[in-house]
Amino acid sequence: MSEENKNPVTEKIESTKGGHFYKEIMKDFRIKESLHGCLNCGTCVANCPAAAFYDYSPREVCQMIIEGDEETIEEYMKSKIWNCAQCYSCKYRCPKENSAADIVMAMREIAVREGLAAEALAGYTRIAKLVLTRGNQLAPDMLSPDAFPDWGPRMIELSSKKMEMREELFEGFPGMNVVDRAWAAEDYTIYEMQKIWEESGALEKVGTVFPFLVDIVQDDMEEKAEEMEAKIQEKKEKLEASKK
Amino acid sequence: MKTVLVIGGGVTGLKAASELAEMGYNVSLVEKEDYLGGQVTKHKYYKLAPDLRLAGDVIYPVIKAVESNSNIKVLKHSQITAVSGAAPEFKAKIKNSKGESEETFGAIVVATGFDHFDPTVKQEYGYGRFKDVVTNAEVEEMLNPNGPTKGELKRPSDGKTPKKIAIFQCVGSRDRQVGNPYCCRVGCVVSTKQAIEIKEKYPDSEVYVYYMDMRMFGRGWEELYGKAMEDYEIIFTRGRGAEVTLKNQQLSLRAEETIMDRPIQHSVDMIILAAGMAAGEGTIDAAKVLGIKQNDYGFLAPKDDFLSPNESSKPGIFIAGADKGPMDIENCIVEGAAVAAKVAGSLKN
Ligand SMILES: Cc1cc2nc3c(=O)[nH]c(=O)nc-3n(C[C@H](O)[C@H](O)[C@H](O)COP(=O)(O)OP(=O)(O)OC[C@H]3O[C@@H](n4cnc5c(N)ncnc54)[C@H](O)[C@@H]3O)c2cc1C
Ligand code: SF4
Ligand code: SF4
Ligand code: SF4
Numbered sequence: 001m002s003e004e005n006k007n008p009v010t011e012k013i014e015s016t017k018g019g020h021f022y023k024e025i026m027k028d029f030r031i032k033e034s035l036h037g038c039l040n041c042g043t044c045v046a047n048c049p050a051a052a053f054y055d056y057s058p059r060e061v062c063q064m065i066i067e068g069d070e071e072t073i074e075e076y077m078k079s080k081i082w083n084c085a086q087c088y089s090c091k092y093r094c095p096k097e098n099s100a101a102d103i104v105m106a107m108r109e110i111a112v113r114e115g116l117a118a119e120a121l122a123g124y125t126r127i128a129k130l131v132l133t134r135g136n137q138l139a140p141d142m143l144s145p146d147a148f149p150d151w152g153p154r155m156i157e158l159s160s161k162k163m164e165m166r167e168e169l170f171e172g173f174p175g176m177n178v179v180d181r182a183w184a185a186e187d188y189t190i191y192e193m194q195k196i197w198e199e200s201g202a203l204e205k206v207g208t209v210f211p212f213l214v215d216i217v218q219d220d221m222e223e224k225a226e227e228m229e230a231k232i233q234e235k236k237e238k239l240e241a242s243k244k
Numbered sequence: 245m246k247t248v249l250v251i252g253g254g255v256t257g258l259k260a261a262s263e264l265a266e267m268g269y270n271v272s273l274v275e276k277e278d279y280l281g282g283q284v285t286k287h288k289y290y291k292l293a294p295d296l297r298l299a300g301d302v303i304y305p306v307i308k309a310v311e312s313n314s315n316i317k318v319l320k321h322s323q324i325t326a327v328s329g330a331a332p333e334f335k336a337k338i339k340n341s342k343g344e345s346e347e348t349f350g351a352i353v354v355a356t357g358f359d360h361f362d363p364t365v366k367q368e369y370g371y372g373r374f375k376d377v378v379t380n381a382e383v384e385e386m387l388n389p390n391g392p393t394k395g396e397l398k399r400p401s402d403g404k405t406p407k408k409i410a411i412f413q414c415v416g417s418r419d420r421q422v423g424n425p426y427c428c429r430v431g432c433v434v435s436t437k438q439a440i441e442i443k444e445k446y447p448d449s450e451v452y453v454y455y456m457d458m459r460m461f462g463r464g465w466e467e468l469y470g471k472a473m474e475d476y477e478i479i480f481t482r483g484r485g486a487e488v489t490l491k492n493q494q495l496s497l498r499a500e501e502t503i504m505d506r507p508i509q510h511s512v513d514m515i516i517l518a519a520g521m522a523a524g525e526g527t528i529d530a531a532k533v534l535g536i537k538q539n540d541y542g543f544l545a546p547k548d549d550f551l552s553p554n555e556s557s558k559p560g561i562f563i564a565g566a567d568k569g570p571m572d573i574e575n576c577i578v579e580g581a582a583v584a585a586k587v588a589g590s591l592k593n
Contacts, residue, residue, distance in 0.1 A: 041483065041502070046487060051500075
């Protein structure tokens with residue numbers, strides 16, 4: 001038979017369940033609690049904000065894990081699971097008490113670890129950079145009407161007078177006069193956070209998705225290092241003194 | 245001759261009582277309400293699945309067989325408050341408006357039935373908040389010419405006949421969130437029957453059934469399902485009703501059309517919840533008073549589901565009908581007869 005005449009039926013000859021990614025997922029402690037068979041009832045999909053806007057379905061997530069097909073799992077880890085908003089509606093409505101939300105969370109961690117997430121997360125570079133260098137993720141100037149059509153007409157009004165609204169915030173709010181971050185965290189706080197990321201290995205993980213961000217963070221830390229380390233030393237001494 | 249105590253005057257208890265009386269036993273039938281026939285009478289069932297036969301044609305002969313038999317003493321508005329002794333000599337306290345009396349019985353049959361699942365628990369369906377979200381039992385009452393709407397299907401909000409009607413299957417059944425993972429075993433056939441009754445009466449109406457599986461295992465059920473699709477153009481959508489909201493005074497439901505892989509919102513005029521069967525308060529009370537075992541969901545547990553399906557965990561106390569779990573009327577009648585035979589056998593020994 002020629003290639004064109006081939007029946008488009010998927011032929012299942014050998015089981016593809018039990019591959020590497022599948023095993024990694026099943027090892028995660030959350031899976032057993034999050035999947036108790038699936039009725040294919042669609043309650044999760046009907047309530048899912050991600051399913052309303054994207055090619056994504058929490059029911060499919062559950063079915064995919066039950067089937068365990070390695071290729072499909074890999075596909076999902078590269079793209080579809082990143083559409084989930086982690087709102088947990090699926091979990092609180094599922095008649096089987098499944099949680100696509102938790103399955104997705106576990107799969108995301110594994111996807112990052114396994115280097116499958118880079119492409120899906122490319123669009124989040126700016127958010128990641130903001131978190132790692134400023135200590136918070138959303139900034140008023142990111143909120144433009146074109147980027148968030150689903151936020152409705154009020155968005156247009158709000159985004160046109162960002163600065164005026166910020167300036168009306170209460171005296172002393174650490175972000176009163178800025179729109180490039182939600183609020184201004186102190187340098188010391190940011191430095192402390194960056195240290196935690198570095199020492200816990202989180203920064204290295206981030207590097208698997210956004211390699212250049214590691215350099216940016218490390219440069220940022222280096223710049224502040226002398227002053228901040230002195231502060232840390234000072235704090236330590238104070239603490240010691242108070243213990244005596 | 246020993247007297248048998250039958251608790252519960254639904255179709256099961258009635259059948260058990262009349263069978264025993266015919267065998268020559270004396271029977272005291274204790275019913276907590278002031279009517280006989282159980283849920284069938286309470287909710288004014290009009291037509292029965294699968295034959296769309298008048299419920300009265302089934303329930304009246306069963307009631308008549310009891311009322312016309314002089315071996316049976318019917319005690320309505322009565323309840324058992326305490327039971328002592330053991331087989332074949334139980335002493336039971338019977339309480340009613342006239343006071344409390346104690347009588348001796350050779351055996352006890354428990355036929356206390358079920359309660360309809362209360363859908364207010366499933367808040368996302370809006371039952372109790374939105375007037376036009378109703379239960380299947382309420383629809384039974386409406387469709388009966390002797391019911392509150394004289395046989396007309398009417399929206400409680402404005403008394404109008406709805407044009408677009410959605411029926412949600414498995415409400416309070418097959419649902420771990422509410423602690424009822426079991427199947428209600430009648431919801432599918434009852435909804436199909438109600439959909440047909442509605443289409444027969446209002447051919448212009450649109451009836452949509454939101455389901456996961458249509459479980460049509462009883463006599464004639466699958467054929468009824470076929471008729472619903474072929475002759476009545478009832479639309480069966482494979483997806484569980486997920487949520488109900490009110491948009492501009494119009495009910496709007498959410499579900500996934502799972503076959504088409506797409507989430508939908510659907511505006512309708514009325515939503516019928518196929519509320520399942522739960523262990524009734526009366527059954528739970530009886531289990532306590534008698535000290536017999538219940539299963540995880542509160543229904544009465546047979547000594548052995550296969551080998552002694554009508555014996556409770558205590559000798560001399562027998563169980564039958566929908567107090568053991570969801571059951572349709574045909575099977576309740578079989579159970580009533582079966583338990584009578586079992587009781588007669590035990591009293592002979
Ligand atoms: C909406 C709906 C529609 C249905 N339609 C159909 C149909 O079309 N066809 C069909 O085959 N089946 C139908 N069924 C199923 C049918 O209702 C049951 O099979 C039947 O009612 C069960 O009979 P029963 O006697 O076991 O219990 P019940 O009908 O529940 O009767 C039990 C009786 O015991 C009494 N009682 C309870 N506790 C006590 C106590 N402690 N002391 C004294 N008395 C007590 C109650 O008051 C009641 O009268 C339907 C069910 C539902 C939910
Ligand atoms: S947690 Fe994710 S999958 Fe679940 S309902 Fe929310 S967006 Fe959908
Ligand atoms: S709600 Fe639960 S049972 Fe239903 S399709 Fe989703 S995961 Fe499966
Ligand atoms: S009988 Fe039908 S409606 Fe009732 S729980 Fe079973 S599948 Fe659902």
